[in-house]
Amino acid sequence: KRSLPSLLARTFVNTAEENGQQKLRIMQWNILAQALTQGDDNFILCPPAALQWDNRQLRVIEELVRFSPNIMCLQEVDMFQFLKDTLGQVGYEGIFTPKPSSPCTKFQNNMGSDGCAVFYQTDKLELLSHDSINLREKDEEETNQVAILCKFRLKSNQKVFYVSVCHLKAKSGYADLRHQQGKYLLKVLKKKVEAYPVLICGDFNAHPKEPVYAEFIKSDLGVTSAYSHLSTKGEEPNYTSWKIRGTPDGQKTESCKTIDYIWYSTDKASVAAVLDLPLPEAIGEARLPSFTYPSDHFSLVSDVVLNK
Numbered sequence: 165k166r167s168l169p170s171l172l173a174r175t176f177v178n179t180a181e182e183n184g185q186q187k188l189r190i191m192q193w194n195i196l197a198q199a200l201t202q203g204d205d206n207f208i209l210c211p212p213a214a215l216q217w218d219n220r221q222l223r224v225i226e227e228l229v230r231f232s233p234n235i236m237c238l239q240e241v242d243m244f245q246f247l248k249d250t251l252g253q254v255g256y257e258g259i260f261t262p263k264p265s266s267p268c269t270k271f272q273n274n275m276g277s278d279g280c281a282v283f284y285q286t287d288k289l290e291l292l293s294h295d296s297i298n299l300r301e302k303d304e305e306e307t308n309q310v311a312i313l314c315k316f317r318l319k320s321n322q323k324v325f326y327v328s329v330c331h332l333k334a335k336s337g338y339a340d341l342r343h344q345q346g347k348y349l350l351k352v353l354k355k356k357v358e359a360y361p362v363l364i365c366g367d368f369n370a371h372p373k374e375p376v377y378a379e380f381i382k383s384d385l386g387v388t389s390a391y392s393h394l395s396t397k398g399e400e401p402n403y404t405s406w407k408i409r410g411t412p413d414g415q416k417t418e419s420c421k422t423i424d425y426i427w428y429s430t431d432k433a434s435v436a437a438v439l440d441l442p443l444p445e446a447i448g449e450a451r452l453p454s455f456t457y458p459s460d461h462f463s464l465v466s467d468v469v470l471n472k
């Protein structure tokens with residue numbers, strides 16, 4: 165057995181003056197379904213051993229707990245019971261909504277359907293209610309993508325707020341479907357969240373120029389992307405996901421893009437800090453996943469202050 169190198173180093177960047185207010189640390193992460201590492205993903209430059217569950221499970225847990233988020237919003241969770249058992253030992257409880265027909269289930273020795281999950285620290289937060297949401301298209305047809313909506317109370321100051329996690333349809337050619345799914349989610353949230361702050365975490369599978377991003381920006385829910393504060397220019401980072409896949413004709417395709425977001429209620433919350441993204445030199449030529457990072461998506465972690 166080889167010894168494991170450290171996970172890619174990351175540090176928090178303060179985006180506002182420290183003012184001693186109570187902060188909520190929230191994580192967004194597409195964890196990478198274990199079944200997909202053995203199936204469709206075809207991460208040809210990643211050492212196969214780094215994709216074996218025996219090795220990967222430690223790294224996944226390490227990344228989840230290393231910054232102690234109060235809330236974890238996750239996609240591609242096909243190992244919910246493992247996470248529930250393991251994170252349960254360090255103070256988290258979780259809920260899970262599988263996709264109606266998960267692509268994971270078509271692979272041999274799969275661990276079950278993948279879906280969205282939310283974990284939260286029970287000493288800090290009380291889960292008041294939660295709903296599973298099946299995302300719909302414009303004609304209200306159900307799709308194979310899901311979201312979760314949770315209502316929480318912060319035990320320290322009794323503040324109530326909502327958290328939603330979603331995973332929109334993947335792949336190019338589906339920008340319109342993602343747009344419709346995002347619109348539907350906004351409609352559901354608008355009805356449910358009333359005057360409370362809301363945080364929306366997701367793998368949108370959409371870069372900032374796609375219609376679904378514009379839809380969120382202009383939405384009357386009133387939300388801003390937390391990671392737009394990482395740069396002083398107010399732009400999204402250059403990437404949240406970076407991978408090289410093999411194609412059926414023996415070629416390689418590289419994909420480096422920003423598709424993951426944490427949205428917050430512009431007038432009811434503010435962002436105190438965001439966790440930076442590793443630099444290209446540190447990530448390495450084979451990109452993600454790797455021995456030093458267990459998913460093809462980076463986690464996003466933000467310290468949020470709930471106000472008003």
Ligand code: NDP
Pocket residue numbers: 194204205206240263265266267268269270308309332333334335367369409
């Ligand atoms: P999506 O199209 O949204 O994608 C599913 C997963 O594939 C995502 O988690 C996505 O990751 C990943 N992905 C994205 N791009 C690629 C790529 N280029 N190569 C490999 N994987 C990629 O999921 P759907 O739910 O719409 O289903 C996907 C397919 O699976 C459909 O064709 C469906 O027919 C099939 N399916 C088969 C089943 C069976 O045979 N039993 C059961 C269910 C589905 P990310 O979000 O990180 O980009």
Ligand code: CA
Pocket residue numbers: 196197200240
């Ligand atoms: Ca994926």
